[in-house]
Structure formats: structure tokens, C-alpha cells
Amino acid sequence: MAYQALYRVWRPQTFFDVVGQEHVTKTLQNALLQQKISHAYLFSGPRGTGKTSAAKILAKAINCEQAPVSEPCNQCPSCLGITNGTIPDVLEFDAASNSRVEEMRDVLDKVRFAPTAVKYKVYIIDEVHMLSISAFNALLKTLEEPPKHVIFILATTEPHKIPLTIISRCQRFDFRRITADSIVGRMKLIADESGIDCDERALQMIARAAEGGMRDALSLLDQAISYSQERVTLEDALTVTGAVSQGFLNKMARAIKEKDVVSGLESLDELLFHGKDPARFIEDLILFYRDMLLYKAAPKLEESLERVMLDDDFRQMAEEVPIEEIYQLIDLLNKTQQDMRWTNHPRIFLEVAIVKLCQLEARQPVQLQSGAMEPLLAKIEQLEHELQQLKTSGVSQAAHEPAPQPQKSAHRSSRNTFQPQVGKINEVLKQATKSDLSVVKANWGEMRGGLLKSHAALLNEAEPVAASAAAIIIKFKHEMICQMAMNRNDFLEAVTASLLKLTSKHFLLLGVPEEQWLSIREEFLHNNQQSEDGTPSESAREEEPHIAEAKKLFGAEFVEIID
Incomplete structure (x- = not known):
């Protein structure tokens, strides 16, 4: 050879x-x-x-x-x-x-x-x-x-x-990735020494497609030289690299900006007709808007642009598209790219994405007009008036009531003590089953692993002790940790969402300190052993078989159940 x-x-x-x-x-x-x-x-x-x-x-x-x-x-x-x-x-x-x-x-x-x-x-x-x-x-x-x-x-x-x-x-x-400028300079030297006529824009396109590898760049240049006639043009480079031309991306961005669904779908159909890969196109479109965002944030960092070249059409488009809209476009394109990886019909997802992009409404900050403020101010004044009346009636009622007992005042003074929701806990215990608790415990470790470190730390010394189809009782070793966890909405939402993803069930979370849990559970078991008419209650019927057999053999008074 x-x-x-x-x-x-x-x-x-x-x-x-x-x-x-x-x-x-x-x-x-x-x-x-x-x-x-x-x-x-x-x-x-x-x-x-x-x-x-x-x-x-x-x-x-x-x-x-x-x-x-x-x-x-x-x-x-x-x-x-x-x-x-x-x-x-x-x-x-x-x-x-x-x-x-x-x-x-x-x-x-x-x-x-x-x-x-x-x-x-x-x-x-x-x-x-x-x-x-x-x-x-x-x-x-x-x-x-x-x-x-x-x-x-x-x-x-x-x-x-x-x-x-x-x-x-x-x-x-x-060794680090080679910059596009360094790759272009090396290819220019090789082209001049070899007597090859190359368009500089073609070299720039090849350099950016090489993703920092000189060997990949020279292989693409070699392929473009074989494909071209007398001069390596930008179109030759686009054909070899499989990328989409800058003009087409500008045209698609213009259709999205002007909400022109027909033009966007026609351009996409033309692109796919010429054999372009849908996955490569959506990647180029994401990089196009990424470069637009960087250009708007830092116009002088031209080296950081990966896909576009700064022509007049791109500069004009960048001035017209607000940053908030670019965020929305990138989010939607990124989600579509993820969906396309797991389907046999990527074109359908791409067409749906183009329609959504053309119909996307930019999120604008809510600005209240002066006329819209008047009803709100009137409503606030009315609520303040009602609140004052409630305070006045509460004071007059307290003046006629007898003084509270010392025990009650002492109980009210301890406001920092965590008060579990005993009523809801009892309702959960009535409907709790061992199978529901087993499902929760089986997914408990994986659930904790998917939480933020700050959320997972609250569950270091906590465990699920009872569960029904709709709620979970979580026992905390320390009362202070229990109070912190139950008062944090972000923690409750994160745990609920993680369990929903793992078990397909939306659970209500009820926290209880370990000391209070023992007394609540003991009182529940005592109250639910027999119903008012002397017959065994429903929870007693559902007790585990080996416990019922032990009570039958030795007598209920000699059997102690330890959790």
C-alpha cells in the first residue's frame, strides 16, 4: 500500500x-x-x-x-x-x-x-x-x-x-484534550505542506467534531479530502462528521422563536430526508442553545463555544432570545434526548419536541398592576379586622373562665416537648399489617441511599415499626431528632417521594420518640384486646398464629409479647 x-x-x-x-x-x-x-x-x-x-x-x-x-x-x-x-x-x-x-x-x-x-x-x-x-x-x-x-x-x-x-x-x-484552535492550526500546517485546499470553516467544524483528539481530527480530514472534489468545503465537513449545518440550526431556531410549527416540521423532515441521525441532530441543537447561552453570558469567550460559529444570524438570534427561554428550551431538549435513547422510534419524539418548542410560552415574572393591588389590600385589611375581633373575644372569654389547675399549667409550660399524633397513630395500628411493614422495611435501605445526606442523617437512629396501606409509623431514638424530622417539609416530601418511587404507594409519615412509642403501643394493645361486648376485637383476630397458639397452650395471662 x-x-x-x-x-x-x-x-x-x-x-x-x-x-x-x-x-x-x-x-x-x-x-x-x-x-x-x-x-x-x-x-x-x-x-x-x-x-x-x-x-x-x-x-x-x-x-x-x-x-x-x-x-x-x-x-x-x-x-x-x-x-x-x-x-x-x-x-x-x-x-x-x-x-x-x-x-x-x-x-x-x-x-x-x-x-x-x-x-x-x-x-x-x-x-x-x-x-x-x-x-x-x-x-x-x-x-x-x-x-x-x-x-x-x-x-x-x-x-x-x-x-x-x-x-x-x-x-x-x-494529557488533556487539545483545544479546537490548536487542532485547526495543526491541520492548516498539514494542508499547506500537502498542497490541499481547505476552507477554514471546514477545518473548524472538523476540529470541534474531533472533541479534543488530534488523531480523530486527522482521520476526519482524511475522509473529507477523499469526499471532496478540488477543495474541502464546509458542506464536505458536515457530510463527513454527520453534523447539521449552522444555517439549518439558525433556521430551526428562527422557527422556534417565531412559533412557526409548520416551518419547524418541514425543516426537520428535510433534514431526516438527507439521512441525518435524529440523535445527532438533537445533540447539535442542545449545543447550539448552550453556545447561545454562553455567548449571552460571556461574549468574549469564543473558545468555549463548541458547536456554533459567530455569524450575523447567530448574533441576531442571541439578542432576540431571552435567557429564561433558553433555559426552558435546553430542559425540554435534554428530556427528549433521554427519552429517545429508550425507543425504537426516535423520529416521533423529535417531532413532538419540535411542536412543543414552537408552542413553548416563556415564563415571565408575575408583575401586579396598581389596579390589581387594591383588592389585595382590602382583603388584608378585612383579615386584620377579623383577627382583632378574635383576640378581643378571646380575652373577654378568658376573664370569665376559672383559673386552670396547676397540673394543666405545668403541662402547658412544656411547649418544647414533642407531641405525637396519637389519634392518627392508633388509626394506623388498627389497619397495620405485617406485609405492609415488610414492604417498607425491604425498601428502607434503598430509600435512605437515595436521599440527600442531610435528610438521611435524620434517619440514622430511626426505624419503621408499623405500617398500613396508607401510613407508616417511624420510631426515633431521640425526641429532638424526631421533632426536627417531623417539622421539615422538605424531609417529609423527599422520603414520601422516594418510597412512592420504590413501592408505588403514597405513605403518610408519623413520627414518635422511642419512649412515647412504648406507652402508646402498650395502651393500644390494652384497649384493643376485647371489644365493648366482650368478644375478641378485629386486631385480636388478626394476631399472628404462633402467638394465638401460645395463648391457647399456656393461657393468655402467662404469655408476654415483646416487640
């Missing part, structure tokens, strides 16, 4: 060619000049950002005949041999296809032998996170006590999968 892909032809051969990773290349160059070379390096970062290329450049610079140098000369036999892959002392090992411990041991067995052609043996292990645990253990022993002539360079896209014992023995360098 005479032809090679652009990313192979233009693979960086010096640190200067590694785009967008100056924080890594500068550190490595200083270490080379000062001859402070580590025995192991870890290069981590997204795909296509130059990890393996930097590893090979480092291997050449270490073994260059003119060392110490900050850049390999690429002229001496060592540099040329490493570039061509003809020097066996520099080994590039693919852990993705050789993940077993046998392959790793086969490589490590040769570590102790001295290099034959260059000064240092360099082992470049790509996708090192794919190694098995046994292979990592074999590698760890060598990293602990490596020979002086061996250097390991580990490259990975998922450093969190590497054992910490391996990471702690390496110098770690994190």
Missing part, C-alpha cells in the same frame, strides 16, 4: 510537534537536559492526544547519540532505528491484546539482559489498564527493583483501573 493515512504520515517526531501538551513536553525536555530520567512514566489522557507518540519521542531522546538533548536529532542510527521499529531494545507492547500474565512474564524475563543497540531498554506498554491482576503483580516486582538500563513508559486512557501500587512507582503525566 503506497498511501498512508494522514495521522500516520504526520505523527509527531519531536516534542515540538506534540500539540496542546506543553505542560508535559516542557517537563520532559527539562528532565532530559538535566539527566534526571525516571525508571517509569505513566502517560494518561483521552484518546488521540499524543501519549504513545510522546513515549516514542522520549525513547529516541534518551537513546540519541547526541544526548543529553531536549529533542531527538532524528538523524543518528538510534533515532532512525527507533522510528522504523528495527531496534529490539525499544519494545512497544499492546496490553489490550496481550493481557495475560504469561505474555507479561515473557517480556519481563528479558528485562535483566543489557541492551544490544542503544544505551537504554525502553518498554512502552500501551493500554496498560487492560492487564490482568496477575500481570500487574508481575510488573510490580520489576518496577520495585528495575535494572539501571531499563525504562518503562505506561500509556492508558483509564488510569483509575490501574492499581495504586503501580501508579505510586511512576511519574504521572496527564
